[in-house]
Amino acid sequence: MRRPRTITRAAALAGAVILTAAACGSSDGDGDGGNGGSNGGSAAEGEYTGGEVRANLNSPQTLIPTDTVESEGGTVVSAVYSGLVDFDIDSGEVVHLVAESIETEDNQTWDITIREGLEFHNGETVDADAFIRAWNYGAYGDNAQRGSFFFDVIEGYDEMQEEGSDVTELAGLEKTGDLTFTVTLDSPFTTFEVALGHNAFMPMAQACLDDVEACNTEPIGNGPFKMAGPWEHDVEIPLERWEDYAGENSANIDTLTFNIYADAQTAYNDLQAGNLDVLRTTPPELRDEARNQFPDRFIEVPTSQITNLAYPLYDETFADPKVRQALSMAIDRQKIIDNVLLGAFEPADSFIAPVIPGYQEGVCEYCEYDPDRANELWDEVDWPADKKLQLHFHPGAGHDEWVEAVGIEIQNTLGIEFELRNELEWADHLNARDDEEMEGPYRSAWIMSYPSQEYYLKPLYTTNGSSADTGWTNEDFDRLVREGDAAPTLEEAQDLYAEAEQILMEEVPSIPLFYGRSSAAYNDTVENVVYNIYETNPSWTDIQVK
Structure with a gap:
């Protein structure tokens, strides 16, 4: 019996509170997912200062890399572990960390060489076995790892599931x-080296495999920070600088403590009171206040989040592309952002976020507000x-006002009435999507697990994609994505993915609405705070204590 489809890290974001930034998981654990590594590609140079830094965190689901598909656990994992690759903060280009080299001749068979002399925090060697044991553990179905789906491109995954x-x-x-070690994929995948930047591909110490539960409480990593004590649930996760870290970007501080909060307002109050040094995410309703109180210590940046209204194309009402196009053009996105979302988002003009290499600015004709x-x-x-337009979303996550605003825009433009449908809790809402029971457009959101167009196209819109639930299918689109996967170079892949996206622009299987923005604030106790948009976090290794 095949296991049910796993909710991917980005699909989990569909449950996040939209009025929080993408980096902040919601209180019901539906936040966005894990990150790439946090210890390469530094954008600013700084010297070791020592000292202590305290930052906020929501409660993580887990600290096992292959099980971490949400932002809070990913924040800790990416500080404690180093993976094969990371991403340059400025360009998003792949930077080798643990990998000495990653080579392929056909994009299907990949030869990986690990740097010599690397160790875990407990002294074990970081070698080929460390990655093989980790990936086998993550891919084995009975281990029920939330990040298991990342290994589905590797030969033999289906049998393990x-x-x-x-x-x-x-x-x-x-x-x-x-x-x-050599990795053989089911088919060519040019973006595989980029995908290796996700925390699911981190190595695992043998001691962790021997006692996974203990390693979840006190991970044994190989990154610039190590655990300074066990994870104290709902209280804190203490980290300290690993003196023997062999990477190029060692931590500038002695300790990094993540204080765990149930809500962002309390964390913001502690920042004001001086009980926190860094607030990872500022709630939109507090951003104006934060800008005024921390004028030189407030960072606002774009994220990889995109919020859509997806169409249930199994409903014949939405079969005509002109219906989908008209509804999209009836929405004044900027008006909703200004009046409801407090300026915390940007209007979407593509199916791919602007921070992703290959993004095409302004190419979505039907994303423009044009009532005529x-x-x-x-x-x-x-x-x-x-017939009333049914607008679906799950309750208790801050979506009510903006979804209603979308309905009002459509009603005012096209003269059709709408009905808000938020009777299903998150899990039931997801099940209804999978079971093709939606009766109208439904709120959907996505965020990168690694910076590639492919991750915005393949899971959501290819036939039988891992998170494809609209019922839309297009042979030419599927072909172009496959050709992009198999392209000889990333540049050629980007061109093919862009061509595939043009089909989405015309077909409009979902309505691109908003791009996310995140913000952080910090006290005058720290400096050299560099924001990493590929992690939606400050760079913890760069930060310094005054």
Whole structure:
């Protein structure tokens, strides 16, 4: 029996509170997911100052890398572990960390060499076995790791996912030396080296595999910070500088303590009171106040989040692309951002976030607010008489006002009434999407697990994609994504993905609405605070104590 489809890290973001920034998980654990590493590609140079830094955190789900698909756990994991690659803060380009080299001739078989002399915090060697054991653990279905789906590109994954399977090792992993191993994928995937930047691909110490529960409480990593004590649930997670870190970007501070909060307001109050040095995310309703109180210590940056209204294309009402196009053009996104979302977002003009390499600015014709054109299209469609537009979202996550604003925009432009549908809690809402039970457009959101167009296209819009629930399918789109995956270079892949996105622009299987923005504030106790948009966090290794 095949296991049910795992909710991916980015799909989990669909449950996040939209009025918090993408980096902040919601209190019900539906925040966005894990990050890439935090210890490479520094944008600012600083010297070791020592000292203590305190930052806020919501309660993580877990601290096991292969099980971490939300932001709070990812924040800690990316400080405690180092992966094969990271991303340059300025350019987003791949930077090798633990990897000495990653080579391929066909984008399907990848030869990985690990740097010599690297260790875990407990003295174990970081070698080929460390990655092979971690990936096998993450891919094995009975281990029920939330990040298991990241390994589905590797040969042998499906066999390991069968319930009760006696296959416990990926067929596509082969150790070729103490510091070398080969990865064979099911098919060519040019973006694989980029995907390796996600925390699911971190190494695992043998001591962690021997006692996963203990390692979840006090992880044994190989990154610039190590645990200074066990995770005290709902209280704090204490880290300290690892003196023997062999990476190029060692921590500038002695200790980094994540104080755990149930809500952002309390964390903000503690920042004001001097009980916190860094507030990772400022709630939109407090941003004006934070800008005034911390004028030189307030950072506001774009994130990779995109919020959409997805169409249930299994409902014939939405089969005509002109219906979808008209509804999209009937929405004044900027007006909603200014009046409801407190300026914390940007209007979406593409299906891909602007921070992603290959983003095409302003290419979505039907993302523009154009009431005249919307009405021209609407006059050409056969919308059932007296049918109300059903707008679905889950309750208790701050979506009510902006979804209602969308409905009002459509009603004022096209003259059709709408009904808000938020009767299903998050889990039931997801099940209804998977079971094709939505009766109208539904709120959906996405955030990168690694910086690639592919991650915005393939899971959401290819036929049988891992998070595809609209019922939309297009052979040409699927072909172009496959060709992008198999392209000889990333540049050629970007061109093919861009061509695939043009099909989305015309077909509009969902309405791109908003791009996310995140903000951080910090006290005058610290300096050299550099924001890493690829992690939606400050760079913890760069920060200094005054």
